[in-house]
Amino acid sequence: xxxxxxxxxxxSVACEFHNLLLILAGCLLGTLVGVLPGLGPVGxxxxxxxxxxxxxxxxxxxxxxxxxxxxxYGGSTTSxxxxxxxxxxxxxxxxxxxxxxRRGQAGAALGxxxxxxxxxxxxxxxGLQLVAGPLSTLALKFGPPEYFAVILMGFTFIVYLAERSxxxxxxxxxxxxxxxxxxxxxxxxxxxxxxxxxxxFEGLSVVPLAIGLFGLAEVFINLxxxxxVKILNVKVRNMFPRKSQWLQARWAILxxxxxxxxxxxxxxxxxxxxxxxxxxxxxRVSKHPEQFGKGAIEGVAAPESANNAAASTSFIPLMTLGIxxxxxxxxxxxxxxxxxxxxxxxxxxxxxxxxxGVIASMYLGxxxxxxxxxxxxxxWVQVLRIPDKILYPLIILFCxxxxxxxxxSVFDIGVMLCFGVAGYLLKKFDYEAAPLILGxxxxxxxxxxxxxxxxxxxxxxxxxxxxxIALVAxxxxxxxxxxxxxxAIREMRHK
Amino acid sequence: MDQRNLISSIIWFxxxxxxxxxxxxxxxxxxxxxQAGFMPFWTGLLVIIFSLVLFAMTYRKRSVAVRWVDxxxxxxxxxxxxxxxxxxxxxxxxxxxxxxxxxxxxxxLLFRLSSxxxxxxxxxxxxxxxxxxxLFHFILKTPLPRGIxxx
Numbered sequence: 001x002x003x004x005x006x007x008x009x010x011x012s013v014a015c016e017f018h019n020l021l022l023i024l025a026g027c028l029l030g031t032l033v034g035v036l037p038g039l040g041p042v043g044x045x046x047x048x049x050x051x052x053x054x055x056x057x058x059x060x061x062x063x064x065x066x067x068x069x070x071x072x073y074g075g076s077t078t079s080x081x082x083x084x085x086x087x088x089x090x091x092x093x094x095x096x097x098x099x100x101x102r103r104g105q106a107g108a109a110l111g112x113x114x115x116x117x118x119x120x121x122x123x124x125x126x127g128l129q130l131v132a133g134p135l136s137t138l139a140l141k142f143g144p145p146e147y148f149a150v151i152l153m154g155f156t157f158i159v160y161l162a163e164r165s166x167x168x169x170x171x172x173x174x175x176x177x178x179x180x181x182x183x184x185x186x187x188x189x190x191x192x193x194x195x196x197x198x199x200x201f202e203g204l205s206v207v208p209l210a211i212g213l214f215g216l217a218e219v220f221i222n223l224x225x226x227x228x229v230k231i232l233n234v235k236v237r238n239m240f241p242r243k244s245q246w247l248q249a250r251w252a253i254l255x256x257x258x259x260x261x262x263x264x265x266x267x268x269x270x271x272x273x274x275x276x277x278x279x280x281x282x283x284r285v286s287k288h289p290e291q292f293g294k295g296a297i298e299g300v301a302a303p304e305s306a307n308n309a310a311a312s313t314s315f316i317p318l319m320t321l322g323i324x325x326x327x328x329x330x331x332x333x334x335x336x337x338x339x340x341x342x343x344x345x346x347x348x349x350x351x352x353x354x355x356x357g358v359i360a361s362m363y364l365g366x367x368x369x370x371x372x373x374x375x376x377x378x379x380w381v382q383v384l385r386i387p388d389k390i391l392y393p394l395i396i397l398f399c400x401x402x403x404x405x406x407x408x409s410v411f412d413i414g415v416m417l418c419f420g421v422a423g424y425l426l427k428k429f430d431y432e433a434a435p436l437i438l439g440x441x442x443x444x445x446x447x448x449x450x451x452x453x454x455x456x457x458x459x460x461x462x463x464x465x466x467x468x469i470a471l472v473a474x475x476x477x478x479x480x481x482x483x484x485x486x487x488a489i490r491e492m493r494h495k
Numbered sequence: 496m497d498q499r500n501l502i503s504s505i506i507w508f509x510x511x512x513x514x515x516x517x518x519x520x521x522x523x524x525x526x527x528x529x530q531a532g533f534m535p536f537w538t539g540l541l542v543i544i545f546s547l548v549l550f551a552m553t554y555r556k557r558s559v560a561v562r563w564v565d566x567x568x569x570x571x572x573x574x575x576x577x578x579x580x581x582x583x584x585x586x587x588x589x590x591x592x593x594x595x596x597x598x599x600x601x602x603x604l605l606f607r608l609s610s611x612x613x614x615x616x617x618x619x620x621x622x623x624x625x626x627x628x629x630l631f632h633f634i635l636k637t638p639l640p641r642g643i644x645x646x
Contacts, residue, residue, distance in 0.1 A: 054636050167552070171507055171545050178514055178538045185521075185531035192531055193517055223578060224570040389609030390619065393602055396578070397627055400585070400598075405637045413586040421579055429499040447534045459527030 003129045010356030013058060014364055022059050023361050026066020027368050033067075034074025035380045036391070040088060041071035041328045042437075043218060046211040047398045049335055050405040057339040058354045062361040064335055068328060069121070069365045072271065072311050073373055076113040076304055077380050080106060089271035089307045092279045096292060096299030103295050108241045110377055112249050112297055113304040115241070118370040120257040120305035124312025125362050127261055128319075132348070132359075135320040139345035142321070144452035145463050149473035151446045154267030154323060156477040158435050166484065169435045172426075176439025177446065179204060186448050199411040206334035206441060208403040208416040213433045215399045216416060217423025219392050240374075241297070249301035252282050256302035260309030265317060270326035271310040278306035312362065318343050319355060323442070327434040330441040338406070498562050500553035504546040511542035577608060593642025594632075599624045 013019060029051075033044035048067050052060035075090035080097035093113065100109040142150075159169045182193045183203030194200040241249070256278040263274035282302040283292045292299050317325045322344030324330040336343050341351055348355045403416035423433050457463035464470045514535050524530030581604050589597045602620035611619065631637040 050631070050637060051635060165549075167545055167549050171542060171549065174538050174541045174545065175507070175510075178511075178535065178542065181535050181538070188531050190521060190531040192521060192535060193514070220575045220578070223574050224572055389606065389611055393605035393609065393619075394623060396582070396605060397598070397602065397623055400582070401627060401631055401637070401639075404589075404639075405631070408638055408640075410586050410589055410640075413582075413589070417579065417582050417586065420582075424575065429503045431503070443534075451529045451533065454526055454529055459525060461526075 003133055006133070006352070006356040007129055007360060009352065010358070010360030011363075013353050013357035014062065014360040019059055019062055019357070019361065020364070022055070022063040023066045023365050024368055026063040027070040027073075027365050027372065030067035030070020030072075031074035031369070031373065031376075031380065032070075032383060034071030035077050035383050036074075036395070040075060040214065041068050042210060042214040042331055044068070044071040045328065045331050045335065046207060046215050047395070047402050049207055049338075050402045052335070052339070053405060057341050057351070058357050060339045061336065061341065061354055061358055064332060065358050065362055066365045066368075068332065069308075069311065069362060069369060072308055073114065073117055073369050074380065076117070076300075076307075077110065077377065078384060080109045080113065080300070081381060082384060089275050089303075089311075091272075092275045092303040093300055095279070096294070096296050099293065099295035100297065100300065105295065108245055108297065109300050111241045111374065112245065112301050114370060114373050116249065116253045116256065116301045116305040117308040118366055119253055120260055120307075120309035121312050121366045122363065123257050124261055124264065124309040125359060125366070127313050128315055128362075129359055131316055132320050132355075135316065136345045136348045139321050142345070142469065143467070144449040144456065145467045145470045146473070147321075147323075147445065148449040148453055149464055149467075149470035149477075150321065151323060151442050151449065153473040153477050154325065154442060155439070155446075156480045157267040158438055160480045160484070165430075168431050172431055172433070172435035173439035176436035176441075177443035179209075179436075180440045180443030181447070186444065187451060199409065204415055204440075205406050205412060206331065206437070207338070207406050208412040209419050209440065210331045210334070210437060211399050211402050212416040212419030212421075213423035213426075213437060215395065215402075216420025217427060217433070219395055219399070220420060220424040221427055222388065223392060245297050249297050252278075252298035252301040253305045255281055255285075256305030256307075257309045259302075260306030260311075261313050263306070264310030264313030265325065267317065267323070267325040270314050270328075271307045272326075274306035274310040275303035278302040315358075315362075319347055319358075320345060322347075323445070324438070327437050330438050333441055496556060497553050500549055504550040504553070507542050507546040508550075511539045511546065514539035515543070574608065578605065581605065589640055589642075591643050593644055594639035595624060595628060596642065596644070597640075598627070 014023065029048055030041070030044050033047065034041065044067050045064060049064070052063050055063065072089065075085060076093050076097065079085045079090040079093035080101050083094050083098040085091040085094055097109045097113070100106065155173055158173060159166050180203065182200055184190065184194075184201055185192055191201070256274075259278045259281065260271070260274040263277065264270055279292075279299060279302055282296075282298045283289050286292065286296070286298060288296070314325050314329055317323045318329045318333060322333075322342065324333040324343075333343060341347065341354055399416060399420075400413060403412045404410065406412055426433055426436075453463050454460075464474055518532035518535035518539060521532030521535065522530040523532045523536045581601060585597055585601045592600075599620055602623050603616055606616040606619045607613075628639065632639050
């Protein structure tokens, strides 16, 4: 099925009345949770996932995609109004967004964020639609060596692009991979690290782990704070940017879209990194860089556009190769599996209604978010005013139900609690949880493909060099490992 | 030096050493026939190596001084301990108490911990339990535990 016919087919699925309702519900709920400081798309998907269990697979995944998009939109609201990012990809928006709000331009900041997100998100989806088909066809030629090499490249990117320490990122990824090994060996069915506990025979479930690390841990971090967040007491009005503001922001939106488009495809890149790069580029090319950090509209338009373009294109590796490129999609990957859908090159042929339905639903979701988010911003502001003493117990309640309802097991509540405490301690000790969950999700694929490759080659690593795609991926890994060392040596010589 | 890194690298080292021992008991196998212990062995080894690297780098970088006791200074860490303990007890009693009773008690404790007045606490707990039960049990058909009381 070509891209255009696929889109029409997808629209016929997405425009069914119940699916339209699910898109609307997903967008609204995602924005609602995304507005809450710290929770972000991972927390939103983890906590809201139980709402999708009784839905058919297509509807469930359509709703989850809506939640993801909504959470991305919602994150910018808190960045602009209270200088606290709703999620990691909105950190940069705080710099100029809050400054604009303090100058009485909260409406314009929110408006440009929404419009920029819409334009960039739509471009990203067009890219997803065009690239998905050819990439899926290519991916059918992938064997275990190619998959192993691409996943290894993904791990290397995750470490290379780590926001803080690369060594800590490696540790987290390796620990995540070790945790994924708990359960029955996929080839020999031997028990590994189960200690005779029947609940561990199938290994740890990604959802309680993610809810713990990103939902409960965030609640703990907020509970320990002794000061409450101050919401700027401004009237949010005039949410349509003026013509002069549009003219100022237009190139920033375009550049942010291009940056986000390509960063989204890169493993470990994604929305977060794209926002930092887009902001940096805008500041560099600006005729008035001194305005950045003081309320430059480009400082809001570029990262928000990059953010949403990356959010769309990051679906490309997930849906065509079955490899989640970032932590949000790693959790979404787990959600796909729970609903009996295996993302990958076969998804287009085995589940075309889901593949094209999700793409079409994201187009519709973008329109819904544009239309609804502007008038609903005063509502989201009120959500922010809900006292913490009401909000956090409710979030804990949703986390509990979310963890329990995966397998109707109290054991999963225990897992969520353990990883909630672990996630809290990881933040205190300055570790990022994202590489851990990526290692956890990619670990089983990594292991199976490595062992199969070694069985095929009778123990020879030459198999990875003989296959062109695998070789290219390994060369990229080598460059990413060597580059920082070369940079470090140069810096030492300068000193 | 950053005590957080020193402490965490020791913890990772010990955990990885444990994983390594388990992997050897499972059998690592050979490259042409990797066994169940193959991946745990190599991931354990990777963690050991990098935890030693982190320890060594932190030890050398004495200019950065972060004491781990400072992490708990001027923060309400006791609240977290209490909440975590409540959740642990909740997980234990949930199967026999059932969702309604166990969650009702838990929510009451959580709202009370937030210094809410007693009547507001009771009302908020009842409302949150009722709403969540209605949403998940009746609308979404999620089977919530009934406990020994049958509800």
